[in-house]
Amino acid sequence: MKELFLSKDNYQRFLEKILSKFSLYxxxxxxxxxxxxxxxxxxxxxIIIxxxxxxxxxxxxxxxxxxxxSEYFNSSLTLDQKERVILGAKACDLNALKISDSVYTGEKFGAEYKDPFYISARERTILISSDCMAPDxxxxxxxxxxKPFPEEGFDLxxxxxxxxxxxQVGSEKGEKLIKECESLFSSVDQDMIKKREKRREKAFKLLEKTNREFKTAVSYRELVKNSYDSPVWKEHSESCVDCGGCNQICPTCRCFLLSDKKVGEKYERYYLWxxxxxxxxxxxxxxxxxxKMLSQRFANRLFCKFYFFPENISIDACTGCGRxxxxxxxxxxxxxxxxDLAVERKIPVGLENE
Amino acid sequence: MNNPYQPIKTKILKVITETPQIKTFVLKPENHFKFEAGQFIQLTVPGVGEGPFTPSSSPYDLEKIEVTIMRVGKVTSALHKMKEDDVVGIRGPYGNRYPVEKWKNKEILIVGGGVGFAPLRSLFLSLTHNIKDYKKIVFCYGAKTPQDIVYKEAVLDRWQREFGKNVSFRITVDRGDETWKGKVGLVTTTLDNLDEEISSIPESVSVVCGPPVMMKFTTLKLLDVGYKPENIYLSMEKNMSCGIGKCGHCQLGKFLVCRDGPVFTYDQLKDIPAIWD
Structure with missing residues (x-):
């Protein structure tokens, strides 16, 4: 993968350049x-990236x-074509896009019915991600x-x-953006790469320290298998207030409902989370x-992430973002x-796991 | 733009009252529309919403589509108020179909409960279109009362005369009335003494559609009388919203009912918790 250097001053100029051409988020x-x-x-x-x-x-x-x-029964809806740049997405954000990409554009979820709205939104977006340096x-x-730094799925x-x-240049879109202001970038030297690796390692170590007590000896995917009747679901859902906030904020939760209404003489159909x-x-x-029971719904959310998606596309629908x-x-x-699912099965957890 | 959420404008040609709660809508989509028995459509009541329904007419009838619908919720209540010449929308067809080509030369048992007759009528009309391909069809159906029997004229009379001895009917009601001369009992009672009509149950296939509790006890009885789990076909009822594998509502274990069903064999579902709820 092509790597370049962007000085602090040139970063500001780069952002200004982006702002002059695209909407920037x-x-x-x-x-x-x-x-x-x-x-x-x-x-x-x-901006904090x-x-x-x-x-x-x-x-x-x-x-x-x-x-x-949809506006029925005519098909006058048009897709927004305006290009935009999203800056500062993290690895956990990019990994989540694998799930929504598979659902809306992939082969496994109704290949003949790809979602034109999602596809166009993805196509007109340039993603400039950044390393996570202070996981909470x-x-x-x-x-x-x-890892707390992106390895794929970004343009830059x-x-x-x-x-x-x-x-790092991750795609043709990224390459094109760089070309438009090539003079801002210079070559990287080994010292910079070393410093980057050191910073990446530091963030990873911090995550390991934070999560030491939670580390289970087997994967979450293994832990949800045959756990439908576990008392753990009921215990942990006792403080759940059924608000659905975890669904809404989850980067991989992508379920929606179609809802129709009459507007004047027209009928409109909305997609709602x-x-x-x-x-x-x-x-x-x-x-x-x-x-019917909250504990069933609570369990189902995690079955979806660690059973349904692994069975369908061999990846977990959770990126560990902690939202x-x-x-x-x-x-x-x-x-x-x-x-607790691990403890219930006498599977080592935390320090005893080391 | 190829928009999968866009319904096709469809005219209601006729409304047939089947029971106090159930009506059949005869529909004519503006565009060419073809489905196969078992597949479902999304039917739009303009401005109110959509719901998934399985057509009840023959897939060989390319002139119209019939959908038999019980009034239970918001969309179906609005639909029940609609009349001839009103406009609705449809999307689809979606999902899989009954694998009828695998059933050639076999004995086929069809078991329906209440409005669950709808997809089975489509299947029945599809099978009888090529009646010589199948060894025998036994059609069992149960309704709450004689008043609740759908397609009454066909099931109690016309079909019984039309198809001769290769097709037989076992109709029952949970509660009879003074006019009812037929069998009284739950639909599972029609599965007693099946060997009088089906020569080899282990080779035969069964198809079940009805309310969840009926599907549960029917499946258990079918297993009990010797049907193999892979030969019990179930039409699963879920609240499909998009119908195209995206919205997540119809998730059932590792399956999406709209994508992998709505027709499943019991073999596929038997290890999934709470399938009958």
């Missing part, structure tokens, strides 16, 4: 969290919470075999050093509901659920 601090926000000349210097992931899931750019998908207490990508990736950034934690999610019109932990009113921590 990047993480900005708001209260306790980082949120992706639209960047303008006024807030361009407030070298700490941790935004709380806001990247999916919102490709599958917004509400989107008009909720982050656990390491427990799922991931920026690794922050004191003097600037090591830039739905949440499998909510009672009505699986209820049929006649009233039957295979997941579900950060957002939970009931202080439910998925890592503790899996720790």
């Amino acid at each position: 990047a993480p900005l601090q708001k209260g306790d969290f980082l949120f992706y926000q639209k960047v303008s000349k006024e807030n361009i210097s407030d 070298d700490t941790k992931r935004a709380i806001h899931p990247l999916k919102s750019f490709f599958i917004p919470a509400r989107r008009k998908v 207490e909720n982050c656990f990508c390491n427990l799922l075999g991931s 990736n920026l690794s922050s050093l004191e003097e600037g950034f090591v830039v 739905d949440a499998c934690l909510l009672t009505g999610f699986s209820r049929v019109a006649g009233g039957a509901n295979p997941r 579900c932990i950060a957002v939970c009113i009931g202080k439910i921590d998925m890592r503790k659920v899996f720790r």
Whole structure:
């Protein structure tokens, strides 16, 4: 993969150049969290890309919470073609796109019915990711075999050093963007790469330290097998208030509901985020509901991530971003659920695992 | 843009009242529309919403599509108010079909409950279109009361005369009334003494559709009388919203009902928890 150097001053110029050509979205601090926000000349210097992931899931750019998908019975809807740049996505964000890509554009989820809205949103987006350097207490990508820095799925990736950034070029789109302001970039030397590796290792070690007590000797995928009747689901869902916040904020949760309404003389159909934690999610019109109990829905969310997706596309639908932990009113921590599933089966956990 | 969420404008040609709760809608889509028995469609009541339904008409009838619908929720209540010449929308067909080519020269047992007759009628009409291909069809059906029997004229009379001895019917109601001269009992009671009509149960296939509790007890009885799990075909009811493998509502174990079903063999489902709920 091609690697270049971008000095701190040139990074600012690069952002200005991007801003002159595209709409730009990047993480900005708001209260306790980082949120992706639209960047303008006024807030361009407030962008934070070298700490941790935004709380806001990247999916919102490709599958917004509400989107008009049909006006019937005519087909006058057009797709937005305007190119945009998203800056500062982290490895956990990019890994989550593998799930939504597989559902909306892949071969395994209704290949003949690819979603034109999702495809166009992906195509018109340039993704400039960056290394995660300050994972917080909720982050656990390491427990799922991931790294806190992107290895694929980006157009460009920026690794922050004191003097600037090591830039990796991950796609033709990225290459094209670099070409447009080639003079801003110079070649990297081995010393920079070494510094980058050191910083990456530091972030990874921090994750290992944070998650030491949660590390289970077998994978989450193994732990959910045959666990339907485990008391762990009931115990951990006791503090769940059934709000579906974990669904909404999860970068891989992609379930939706189609909802119709009449607007004037026209009929409109909307795609709305739905949440499998909510009672009505699986209820049929006649009233039957295979997941009446909260504990069943709570378990199902994790079965979907560690059984349904692995069975279908051989990857976990969880990237360890920890947003579900950060957002939970009931202080439910998925890592503790899996720790208890392991304990129940006498599988080593935490320190005893070393 | 090829938009999979866009419904096809469809005219209601006729509305047939089957029972106090169930109507059959005869539909004519604006565009060419072809389905196979077992597949489902998404039917739109404009401005109200969509629901998944399996057509009840013959897949060989290319002029129209019939859908038999019980009034239970928001969409179906709005639909029940609609009349001839009103406009609805359809998308599809989606999902898999009954693998009828695998059933050639076999004895076929069809078991329906209530409005679960709908997809089975489509199957029945499809099978009888090539009746010589099959050794025997036994059609068992149960409704709550004589009033609740759908396609009454066909099932109690016309079909019984039309297809001769290769097709037989066992109709029952949970509760009879003064007009009812037939069998009274749950649909599972029609599965007693099956060997009088089916010469080799282990070689025979069975197809079940009805409310979840009926499907459960029927399947258990079929296993009990000797049907193999891979020869019990079930049409699973789930709340498909998109119908195209994306929205997640119809997830069942590792399956999506809209993509991998709605027709499953019991063999495929037997290890999935809570399949009957």
